[in-house]
Amino acid sequence: MLIAQTVGIWTMIAALAYLFFVLFLGWLGYRKTKNATDYLLGGRTTHPVVMALSYGSTFISTSAIVGFGGVAGMFGMSLLWLVFFNIFVGIFIAFVFLGGPTRRIGHRLDAHTFPELLGRRFQSKFIQIFAGLTIFLFIPLYAAAVTIGGCEFIEEQLGIDYNTALLLFTIITAAYVVTGGLKGVMYTDAFQGVIMFVGMIILLVFTYVKLGGITTAHQALTDMAPLAPAKLTAIGHQGWTAMPAFGFGDIKYNLWWIIISTITLGVGIGVLAQPQLVIRFMTVKSKKELNRAVVVGGVFILITTGVAYTVGSLSNAYFLKNGADITGRVVKTIDQEKGYAVIQTVTKDEAGKYVDDKDKDGKAKMAPVKLSGVADAAAGIVTGKSIAFVYAGYNDSKIIPTFIKTAMPGWFGWLFLLTLISAAMSTLSSQYHVVGTSIGRDVYETYTGKHGKGVGVTRTGIVIGIAIALMWSYYARSGGMIIARATAIFFGLCASAFLPAYFGALFFKRATKAGAIASMITGFLVTTFWLAFVNAKEAEVIGIVQKVTGGKTSILADHPNWPVVDQIVVALPISILVMIIVSLMTKKSSSEHLEKCYGK
């Protein structure tokens, strides 16, 4: 009742109607089995728009919109490089060059999961089990990133605490998965894609209109470059419409390496070896469907990720113009003429005295502001408007939710909530499907040889996957790009461990079983080594490196910028080399097997 009173009965009804509609579509799909397989069985073609929207809504999730959108709020429009990679690599290259061969070889070898495709091409049970286990262990991390993104928004929108949001979100997702979400019901996925598309278009138009048009909005963002927080300028931030400083060997280049190596390459290339996306290519009738789906796919990714990162960046210009006044004491003047300064924020206590704000570690809270007035001349207290990160409570994951709550009309917040639930559910259901099949079909059935008997294990695997993702979401939640990092770890791992073997399987008859095994193990080991010992943010959390180095967070802590260079930059080239060298040194598969894989 409390929620209904706060948000209004009609918005509640609209939200509930949507949820029931999605569950109904899922149930209908469950009863009438209208998924990709049924279309193929009936000899019909899935409509290319439906296929593309379904692929897009699985690809793009709350991780991209809330997580990476928030990172764009902090770092700026340089994140558009990731959008370009998402469209060019994730759609164009994937659909045009990988889709057809994946479908062909998958059908020839009767492969139904990504690990099975690799395992059968290279005639290796080990490959299938190894890939299945890797996916089973690591995909919950990505599912957690999606979940955290959804919960951060629910928390802000409904005004409830994070743990309640997490519980609510898990119940909705579980209900969706149980009522048919796992089957990848095309119309539900496509419906969710439409909701996402409409929601993001409205968000983009509103944001540009509120800021006075495209050029004016970008210019306002360009002009506020001096307000970038000192912590970020120290690592190379040069404003929200500029690339960070580029170079190597000094921490002032850290941000460039984070944006290009972790965000752009890690996620942008990693998408090609995403198990939940690769298997979608097998469910189309012919290459024609893929050709047609490219049109909608490209537009969909531009509108979802492109809008999220642009709006995330522009939220800074919005808050600087329209944000609530923040009170504080000037500690540094940045630009007297423009009224830019850094203030120590303060709060008035009950006795009417101004007290300095502190963060949870007891450090002084600073905010870069454009001064707007004087609150108490005698006490030297001024007011000013600040950047998005400050209004989001110094938590990047909160930037998009806070912007929508503050800048957009009330009804849009609800539409956007539906947008995000749609984005999350379509991605999560496919992730949980992969979690289940990787442990049931790829590990259990392959190991025991009991084909078709792993359903129980698959179901148990899904429950375990949901539980692990829930646990991650509960414990891992905090700022510091957690959503983007968790996503990048999974995408990067998939790229380094699977991509050379996947390309080898599709295009190179000379690729051998030994080459694939060596490349997968190398990619996996280099990635985990880099995470545990070199990449400072992750190594610090894992906690082994401190014991080896006597307290440092990276074995290369004294050699900038190595501690921020993403694992993919090192692991992928090494695993490609290993694939090529070992394949050339070992005996290639029999000509009968190659004929089975590639035809005559």
Place this chain on the structure above:
Amino acid sequence: MLGIEDKWVALAYLLCILSTILCAVYGIINWNKGDEDVKSEDIKWVSEEKKVEDEL
């Protein structure tokens, strides 16, 4: 360009739009290309996939 001073960011903005246009043009040009006959392996694959899904 469009209020974005840094040419590398402006290039990324432009490339996002150009790559979307590339997708659209490619898809439209090849709209009716790529038809493939249904082979026995396709039918076998679909039947097995259906069985797996139904069990789940």
